[in-house]
Amino acid sequence: MAGAITNNSKSNSGIYAGSAHVLMLPSWLIIGFFLLIPVLLMLVYSFLTKEFRGGVIWEFSLDAYDQFFFYRGLFGDEPPVFEWTYVGIFWRSIWQAGAATIFCLIIGFPTAWFIAMRRGANKSVWLFLITIPYWVNLLIRTISMKFLIRDNGPLNEWLLWMGAINEPIHMINTNFAVQLGLFYSYLPFMVLPIYASVERYNFALSEAAADLYASHWETLRLIILPAVKPGIIAGCILVFVPSLGAFLAPDLLGGAKTFMIGSLIEEQFKGNAGNWPFGAAASMILLSMVLAMLTYYARQQSKEVS
């Protein structure tokens, strides 16, 4: 009898497993078509020869990667010297994205906490308010930001009127402006995952910690932060990764000195001046860096679990 039941359930799960695959098919097709194929295309392009008016010549070449790392003179006939320009742009991008992530975390964590503490319907109102700016296109928002912080913009005028400053602060085309743009663009991506994990947090744990003589600070550090860590890490990834590849904020708010990876890649595909294989190679280098970081994080996580 028991045997019959097991057999039955086995064949059942078999049927379900089969139909699950069928039902998953559209998702797989969409992911394959719109995600895997473009990435593979980029990978292939990065190993092709550039066409001077944009586009590629279908001929294998490592020139794009070579150009990223080495300088061989104006005509490409000098001995290779390590090229710092692009590595420098990458480094600056990582630094900018990292700083934006930290700012988002510093502001996003208390915000998420505040929202999670509201009662019932108030929560939805606050979450709604957080998402309102995102109903407007990112380009429009970034341009508005530019108007807001320019030398004779409302922010400077207000500070002057308040008497806080004597002459306008120059903010546009600085790292600060880029930071502000990135921060403003990606803050909700920090707030929402942290909110979700604070929401799930069992506040009896805070009471237990206080009961066991922990100060507020110790409770935060030893109990709350470890409990909401998954949300913080998800938020950091969601802010860091797009900040790294962002080009609107650095283009519109920053100047030549704040050039980031996103702009570098964008330029390679724009108009007739571009270099598609080089843009593809830079994308591949960026992608492998991000993947390496995520893999490292996933490894750490699985180590902690076991």
Place this chain on the structure above:
Amino acid sequence: MATDVQVKDIAIDIRSVSKLFGDFVALDKVSLGIRDNEFFTLLGPSGCGKTTLLRTIAGFEDVSAGEIVLYGKDIASLPPNKRPVNTVFQQYALFPHMDVMQNVKFGLLRQGVDEVEATKRVSEVLELVQLNQFANRLPSQMSGGQQQRVALARALAPKPKVLLLDEPLSALDLKLRQAVRLELQQIQNETGITFVFVTHDQEEALTMSDRIAVINDGQVQQVGTAEEIYEAPKNKFVADFIGETNLIDVKVKSVSGGKASCILPGGAAINCSAADGAKAGDGHLSIRPERVALVSPTKGTFVGTVTRQIYLGTDMHVDVQLDDSETVKVRVQNSKVAKIPEIGTKAGLNFDSDAARLLVD
């Protein structure tokens, strides 16, 4: 009562503590003296304020009025981490990312006990709750019963002056609950720590406690030993909440010296014991079902018709409807010799006058 309390050392003196949540009065001028080294239980239905009272002692709720004096020191204004009391939470609230050792050590380290000393103390308490071989497990890898012991060990480790237990057994299944009851009592005896135990389960309260405070509507209804509360309930609520009882409307002719004489609905007069504060006029008598004897109709003080029989294993529950329509619950021991009248037949009821008690309304 007050003099009785002063005889022994008082661990916690709760002095007319009130707690309001908006307009809702959760605690209404509660005064209680909990003695040193006592297993004291706060018993009441859900929403009666017992948990709120425990939380004000722990410091999770501040009081709206009143004082909480712990061994002579008013702690009502201190935050929870400054109070020398520890809590066993209802859902245990174990730190999920820490193993058993780290959980139990947490309070000790926060108190500034050094690592070596703390580890020693942890193995002591884990020994006490028989969990030493589980020191490196995470809470999620343990059963409910084991988690409950970890919670207990964690709260005992810092040697609190008073241990607060918030319905700690409610998440366990029946068999386990009964075993843990005994264990809790034993641990209380061994450690000599004052236990304040919150429960809505009267059986738990009756079997474990040195003394019980019955709480309802944010007020203390009665404080006493299990026997006092069961045998001599003060009011209708206590009589009804603790165990089963028959409440009978009576006319009270006179009350004096803990005795009363009353007229039963059928017109018969009865002398019975009376609770402090019972007055003449309309009143209620409480008679426990097991104190009523079933006899043949001719021998009974009262006669009625058997309307229901419920088989309870060790006992038999019988409803007897009196001629004046009042139903009396009777509990008789299940024995092969005694014959229980069939449903629909007449039966006589008898009880001693000391089995009936006049209550304060």
